[in-house]
Amino acid sequence: MNDLSPTKLAPDAYGVLTEPDTLTIQRLLPGPVERVWAYLTEDGLRRQWLAAGEMVLAADAPFTFVWRNDELTSPSGQRPAGSAEEHRLDCRITELDPPKKLSITWGSTGGVTFTLEPVGAKTLLTLVHRRVPERSTLLSVSAGWHTHLDILAARMGGTEPEPFWDQVARLKQDYEGRIPG
Known part of the structure; x- marks a missing residue:
């Protein structure tokens, strides 16, 4: 596996394939790890950027994510x-x-891992999405996570994000050229 230290991957940049079927993407976020x-x-906080769904914080605990992507930005695109x-x-x-x-x-993928690391007054979030089965899914996953x-990052920084669907469409094209066929 590649070295995923902050010097190897650029926070706030595009995700990269760290294995042929594994996406790794980082963001340097404002605030401490606990935030x-x-x-x-x-x-209540996760639904502002990803998906709703109550989560019991215990190993092996089941939960359901509910996406309503039209509600994430205004306008949604x-x-x-x-x-x-x-x-x-x-x-x-x-x-x-x-x-x-x-x-x-x-x-049907190998799962997602979020790792948080303090970097001064900020937090480096590293997301690893493993064993994505095919290129078309990998393109969607890459644009979606990005x-x-x-x-x-926008929500935590108090800024307004780009319309969700417009950004996904643009990034899917970008990842089309970044992820090998």
């Missing part, structure tokens, strides 16, 4: 044809080390 942890684990207003995903916590690490199952993490 970022709250945005990962508390329904143009939702692509075929995209539903709401999407649900049943997940389970696979690893928990508050407030440093949270790993969860994610559909957009959701940009919204998180």
Whole structure:
């Protein structure tokens, strides 16, 4: 596995493939680790940047994410044809080390791990999405995580994020040229 230290990956940049089927993306976020942890684990904060869903913080605890991406930004941008207003995903916590690490199952993929590391007065969030089965899914996952993490950074920084769907469409094209065919 590659060295994922802050000097190897640029926070706030594009995600990279750290294995042929694994996306790693980082964001340097304002505030202490505990504040970022709250945005990962508390329904009221998480729904502002990713998805709703009550989460019991215990290993092997099941939960359901509920996406309503049209509600994440105002305006939301143009939702692509075929995209539903709401999407649900049943997940389970696979690893928990508050407030440093949270790993969860994610559909048919190998799961997602969020790792938090203090960097001065800020927090480096490293997201690793493992074993994404095919390129088309990897493109969607890459653009989606990039957009959701940009919204998180904006929410935590008190700024207004770019319209969700417009950013996803733009980033999907960008990742098309960044992820090998």
